[in-house]
Amino acid sequence: MINTEGMVAETAAKIYTDLCGREVPHEAEAGNYPQTLWDALAENGLPLAWVSEENGGFGADYDEVFGAIWVSAEAASPVPFAETLIANWLLDRAGITIPDGASTFAFLEGKTASIPFAEPAGHVAVYDTGKNEIALYKTADASAADGQALSPDSDRRLDFSTATPVASAATNLSRRAVEALILTVRAVQMASAIEAALNLSIAYVSDREQFGRPLSKFQAIQHQLAVAASESAAATMAATQAASALARNADDPEKAWHEAVVAKVQIGHSVEAVTVPFHQVHGAMGYTQEYDLHHYTRRLWAWRDALGNEHHWSKTLGAELAVTSPDQIWKGVTTGAWIAS
Amino acid sequence: MQRFNFPVVQPDPALEELRAELQTFLREEREAGNFRPEPECWMASADTEFSKKMGKHGWIGLTWSSQYGGHDKTALERYIVTEEMLRAGAPVGAHWIADRQHAPMLLEHGTEEQKLDILPRIAAGECYFAIGLSEPGAGSDLANVKTKAEKVDGGWKVNGQKIWSSGAHICHYMVAILRTSPADGRNRHVGLSQIMINLSLPGVTIKPITDLSGDAHFNEVYFEDVIVPDDCLLGEEGGGWKQVTGELAMERSGPERFLSSYITLETALHQLQGKLGSDSHARLGKLIANLRTLRGMSWGIANLLHQGVSPETEAALVKDLGNRLENDLTQQVRALLNDLPEEEWSDEMRRILNIGILRSPPNTLRGGTTEVMRGITARQLGLR
Numbered sequence: 001m002i003n004t005e006g007m008v009a010e011t012a013a014k015i016y017t018d019l020c021g022r023e024v025p026h027e028a029e030a031g032n033y034p035q036t037l038w039d040a041l042a043e044n045g046l047p048l049a050w051v052s053e054e055n056g057g058f059g060a061d062y063d064e065v066f067g068a069i070w071v072s073a074e075a076a077s078p079v080p081f082a083e084t085l086i087a088n089w090l091l092d093r094a095g096i097t098i099p100d101g102a103s104t105f106a107f108l109e110g111k112t113a114s115i116p117f118a119e120p121a122g123h124v125a126v127y128d129t130g131k132n133e134i135a136l137y138k139t140a141d142a143s144a145a146d147g148q149a150l151s152p153d154s155d156r157r158l159d160f161s162t163a164t165p166v167a168s169a170a171t172n173l174s175r176r177a178v179e180a181l182i183l184t185v186r187a188v189q190m191a192s193a194i195e196a197a198l199n200l201s202i203a204y205v206s207d208r209e210q211f212g213r214p215l216s217k218f219q220a221i222q223h224q225l226a227v228a229a230s231e232s233a234a235a236t237m238a239a240t241q242a243a244s245a246l247a248r249n250a251d252d253p254e255k256a257w258h259e260a261v262v263a264k265v266q267i268g269h270s271v272e273a274v275t276v277p278f279h280q281v282h283g284a285m286g287y288t289q290e291y292d293l294h295h296y297t298r299r300l301w302a303w304r305d306a307l308g309n310e311h312h313w314s315k316t317l318g319a320e321l322a323v324t325s326p327d328q329i330w331k332g333v334t335t336g337a338w339i340a341s
Numbered sequence: 342m343q344r345f346n347f348p349v350v351q352p353d354p355a356l357e358e359l360r361a362e363l364q365t366f367l368r369e370e371r372e373a374g375n376f377r378p379e380p381e382c383w384m385a386s387a388d389t390e391f392s393k394k395m396g397k398h399g400w401i402g403l404t405w406s407s408q409y410g411g412h413d414k415t416a417l418e419r420y421i422v423t424e425e426m427l428r429a430g431a432p433v434g435a436h437w438i439a440d441r442q443h444a445p446m447l448l449e450h451g452t453e454e455q456k457l458d459i460l461p462r463i464a465a466g467e468c469y470f471a472i473g474l475s476e477p478g479a480g481s482d483l484a485n486v487k488t489k490a491e492k493v494d495g496g497w498k499v500n501g502q503k504i505w506s507s508g509a510h511i512c513h514y515m516v517a518i519l520r521t522s523p524a525d526g527r528n529r530h531v532g533l534s535q536i537m538i539n540l541s542l543p544g545v546t547i548k549p550i551t552d553l554s555g556d557a558h559f560n561e562v563y564f565e566d567v568i569v570p571d572d573c574l575l576g577e578e579g580g581g582w583k584q585v586t587g588e589l590a591m592e593r594s595g596p597e598r599f600l601s602s603y604i605t606l607e608t609a610l611h612q613l614q615g616k617l618g619s620d621s622h623a624r625l626g627k628l629i630a631n632l633r634t635l636r637g638m639s640w641g642i643a644n645l646l647h648q649g650v651s652p653e654t655e656a657a658l659v660k661d662l663g664n665r666l667e668n669d670l671t672q673q674v675r676a677l678l679n680d681l682p683e684e685e686w687s688d689e690m691r692r693i694l695n696i697g698i699l700r701s702p703p704n705t706l707r708g709g710t711t712e713v714m715r716g717i718t719a720r721q722l723g724l725r
Contacts, residue, residue, distance in 0.1 A: 001343050195344065202722055222719035229718055230658045233345040237637045240349045248351075265630035311623055318626030322617040326610040330428060333632045335352040
């Protein structure tokens with residue numbers, strides 16, 4: 001279980017409960033951005049939770065902040081809370097001054113990258129794998145490609161080839177360290193969204209009647225949701241193991257890479273296994289914009305693709321395991337220690 | 342709010358020492374030719390000599406008091422022992438069931454005399470128990486049991502039949518759920534009791550059932566006017582249903598619900614290290630990620646049990662996911678092996694893979710079918 005106790009998570013929970021009711025994600029999508037929600041998060045310093053005290057943040061433990069991320073995904077956050085946390089984590093580690101307001105991030109392997117929240121986020125923190133550099137851009141300075149976004153989070157493909165950074169610095173953060181952080185944040189968001197969509201589905205089938213009784217009384221429906229519930233529990237376990245690995249290796253996030261990849265693979269594969277029954281039991285209602293389900297399912301579809309989909313990561317993990325001894329693999333499975341010490 | 346309670350618990354260095362000891366023992370036993378690894382070893386590979394060796398090492402009866410021949414250790418140590426046995430495909434079938442569920446039952450409900458007599462023999466790997474739940478007319482519908490125990494002077498007279506009793510032909514006792522009084526109208530859960538039956542008593546007949554591969558590890562057990570002493574009633578007369586539900590939660594939560602086929606993968610990995618192509622990398626990565634996640638869930642449950650919590654729904658979830666994974670593992674290994682010309686497969690590989698395929702159907706049946714597990718989960722979700 002992701003721990004949602006503690007100051008950071010409880011503050012986030014209160015803000016999301018007060019300012020992000022079920023209508024808020026709908027209104028955000030209709031163009032009415034919930035600035036008051038963002039302002040409340042910012043006033044409480046939450047987007048700076050992972051920033052060191054020297055750089056104006058409060059250096060919170062990984063654990064506490066993952067609870068807040070869980071809460072934000074449960075509320076289908078229409079503001080880039082988790083994304084700003086990642087951006088500020090990168091900038092802090094490069095010694096770059098944290099800009100005001102919401103930010104987003106990119107993992108750049110060439111000139112273009114898919115960026116969540118490209119509209120409301122004023123800045124984008126870019127980890128450039130080629131240059132081993134972290135750079136801060138104004139989002140508006142990169143050019144956006146035309147296309148159909150998967151998620152409601154105005155994700156866009158941005159091209160940085162002609163943009164000039166506001167600041168940049170070489171980094172000794174390894175690619176795997178950055179991947180560990182981003183994949184773990186996404187894993188926590190996905191596990192939370194899966195459970196929220198499960199809860200919506202349970203409520204819907206308990207209420208909706210056909211053939212004179214609630215859908216929940218049909219065994220075919222019960223079993224579909226029981227399977228989805230087991231996938232949901234597995235997703236939460238994978239996310240929690242990844243979060244816990246990061247917390248244990250706060251000084252060297254690269255050591256949490258395998259557990260983060262395991263979570264991405266596990267949950268990425270779960271997404272299809274849960275979104276299909278969630279939509280199926282909702283019937284046509286789940287396909288409408290009016291209803292809430294898509295706030296979760298569209299984000300799940302986008303998040304499973306972000307930074308490489310589950311097939312890419314299965315292959316990456318498998319390629320490494322294919323040359324690892326069976327003893328070491330067993331050690332990884334049973335203890336989470338994936339590398340010989 | 343999170344629906345399910347799966348704590349993430351870090352490995353304990355002291356437990357890792359125990360693991361190393363087990364691995365050394367298993368490697369030596371295997372290299373000495375004392376056992377041949379098999380999938381589903383806890384159900385279908387029984388070797389009484391091997392069980393006695395484990396008893397000598399103190400690896401049976403870990404959790405109970407030394408007063409009764411146990412070793413005063415925790416459920417977590419027991420978990421490490423069981424998962425290492427499963428990984429090795431060791432022939433642990435003789436003592437597995439007694440160690441897992443009947444010894445704890447005796448500790449809770451047995452007389453002092455029974456505990457002093459039977460528990461040390463279980464811990465020594467010398468005394469084995471069979472499960473007495475299923476009957477020809479009572480499978481998933483367990484409350485439909487018809488085997489009866491009637492009160493007679495000084496004991497119970499048992500008549501009827503149990504079926505699918507694994508290992509009954511080498512077992513000393515069976516704990517059976519029996520009807521001791523009639524159902525109360527439509528409520529069939531009343532009037533059921535658990536009774537321990539010495540299988541050497543007159544009137545007990547054990548007939549082997551041969552499985553589709555030709556193995557005969559399960560049985561029909563007939564009872565004809567078998568007189569069982571009074572003190573063999575375990576727990577409350579009429580309280581059998583509730584006791585069985587608790588027993589099943591325990592039975593469903595162990596690593597044997599997702600690691601039964603691991604030996605197939607382990608054997609293949611030895612053959613395939615460095616030889617897999619990129620399609621296989623994706624299969625392997627996914628499979629290992631699934632295994633790591635299930636291990637986390639299963640270890641979380643072990644820790645809850647260790648704290649005295651009985652997580653019935655979590656156990657049902659892990660059993661459903663784990664049984665699917667066990668069967669998927671065998672299928673994924675079949676695919677991985679395409680990267681090696683068949684003539685290069687070791688005989689051992691072929692033997693283990695084939696046994697794994699032949700023994701796969703009961704994975705999703707025993708201990709409660711997939712459908713029953715999903716029913717339990719659905720009830721917890723508030724759908725029934």
